[in-house]
Amino acid sequence: MADQRSEDRDTAASPAALALRWEEPPEGPVLVILDQTRLPAEEVELVCTDVPVLVEAIRSLAVRGAPLLGIAGAYGVALAAARGFDVDEAAESLAHARPTAVNLGYGVRRAAAAYHAAAKAGADAQGAAAAALAEARALHREDAEASERMAAHGLALLDELLPAGGYRLLTHCNTGALVSGGGGTALAVAAAVHRVGQLRRLWVDETRPLLQGARLTAYEAGRAGMAYTLLTDNAAGSLFAAGEVDAVLIGADRIAADGSVANKVGSYPLAVLARYHHVPFVVVAPTSTVDLGTADGASIEIEQRPGHEVTDITVPYAPAAGAQAGTGIPVAPLGTQAYNPAFDVTPPELVTALVTEAGVVSPVTGDGIAELCARSRSGNGMMSI
Structure with a gap:
């Protein structure tokens, strides 16, 4: 499920801080994305609590752009793991949400590999989910650093x-x-x-x-x-x-x-x-x-x-x-x-x-x-x- 949040924002704020973020409210972890289909008139956030909603956001272009799709895919795997859903099924649906952007599958595979490696090493479900989230966050940081170097x-x-x-x-x-x-x-x-x-x-x-x-x-x-x-x-x-x-x-x-x-x-x-x-x-x-x-x-x-x-x-x-x-x-x-x-x-x-x-x-x-x-x-x- 997802809800929408529309907020007044400082127009000088960087869109980098708005595009996507992970949050952990009391009711459970969520992935919050800026709905790009509503720009430029409104800055509306979609709060994704499960992978099907994230897949639909990807297909509808609410979240888009090759590098960001990779990040979203990785966080999607972490979201499935943290909420107790089938990680392999989630990874499969995310990786095929859009066929051309190779980064999407890349991010999904990285987070899924981290999850399975942790599980194989003896981590419980919570530990394996934490490993997937850590990998998603690492990819997020790497992409930010890559942007600076490309510039x-x-x-x-x-x-x-x-x-x-x-x-x-x-x-x-x-x-x-x-x-x-x-x-x-x-x-x-x-x-x-x-x-x-x-x-x-x-x-x-x-x-x-x-x-x-x-x-x-x-x-x-x-x-x-x-x-x-x-x-x-x-x-x-x-x-x-x-x-x-x-x-x-x-x-x-x-x-x-x-x-x-x-x-x-x-x-x-x-x-x-x-x-x-x-x-x-x-x-x-x-x-x-x-x-x-x-x-x-x-x-x-x-x-x-x-x-x-x-x-x-x-x-x-x-x-x-x-x-x-x-x-x-x-x-x-x-x-x-x-x-x-x-x-x-x-x-x-x-x-x-x-x-x-x-x-x-x-x-x-x-x-x-x-x-x-x-x-x-x-x-x-x-x-x-």
């Missing part, structure tokens, strides 16, 4: 690629604190550029059909005081043609072993535009988003979402005339079929650089990806190829 690496890369400074950056979808345990991925780099006074303009794609850029990236950019401008997705080409974009920064939901990048649909056209106009196209993602078990872009499972997200305009928080919150207003004829992939895939040859917490890979190749992951997972620190 630093991304800033250094932009300084190298564009030494004149004063960057005009184009971003797609939402990649800030709302997708992370820390400052985010691509938007964390933009925020670092802003903090050193080098951000001339942040161009924000609205990101159809669910408008994560318009609703969420604009929300975060405004809080941070960035100079930003919102544009329709199909206006990006005119910006490139006018010479108004210095670099493109996006995140990733899965990176295949060959360097192919699955990200929010609309990313691939930006990569093509960037290549034609000789503009750097930079992907910012933690190494946990790299899936060496997926050979190439064609092997990435692409989530297909409901057609009504395209044929209807959803009203999640502010009812239009005669509509109720959470309903859709049809914009296409009744019975219209819709093509609605959540992601597209950008081939590695169109990616200028991959920025991770462990360093930068450029050019993006299978060998470079493999070496990066080997160094990262052996704990040998930073690298740049």
Whole structure:
């Protein structure tokens, strides 16, 4: 079960503190998430007391973003363990809640492995649950630290690629604190550029059909005081043609072993535009988003979402005339079929650089990806190829 809490908040508060947290009230542990479908008009929290509610929150995009999904998945396993539910069943349902974002399964597996290792070592149910929670908290901390390092690496890369400074950056979808345990991925780099006074303009794609850029990236950019401008997705080409974009920064939901990048649909056209106009196209993602078990872009499972997200305009928080919150207003004829992939895939040859917490890979190749992951997972620190 879940309840909702809507509170007045200090608008200067960091969304990183709002996106997700673990609480232990007297009635039992809960996972509290910020319902991102209600932003920017309302900051409403969902209180998840069991895994089915969390799975639905993931599927409905109340909680979203590759790194944060991993964290949510890990806490979900801990929640099942702490409340005495079947941990393996919970892990299975969580891991398959959304198919493309590899971090979700990664977080679930880490927490489940910690739970089973503790149980095998003789821990009772409470001790095993505590081990799962400790692993979820460790992943949360690691992601926050990774955000800081990605921001630093991304800033250094932009300084190298564009030494004149004063960057005009184009971003797609939402990649800030709302997708992370820390400052985010691509938007964390933009925020670092802003903090050193080098951000001339942040161009924000609205990101159809669910408008994560318009609703969420604009929300975060405004809080941070960035100079930003919102544009329709199909206006990006005119910006490139006018010479108004210095670099493109996006995140990733899965990176295949060959360097192919699955990200929010609309990313691939930006990569093509960037290549034609000789503009750097930079992907910012933690190494946990790299899936060496997926050979190439064609092997990435692409989530297909409901057609009504395209044929209807959803009203999640502010009812239009005669509509109720959470309903859709049809914009296409009744019975219209819709093509609605959540992601597209950008081939590695169109990616200028991959920025991770462990360093930068450029050019993006299978060998470079493999070496990066080997160094990262052996704990040998930073690298740049």
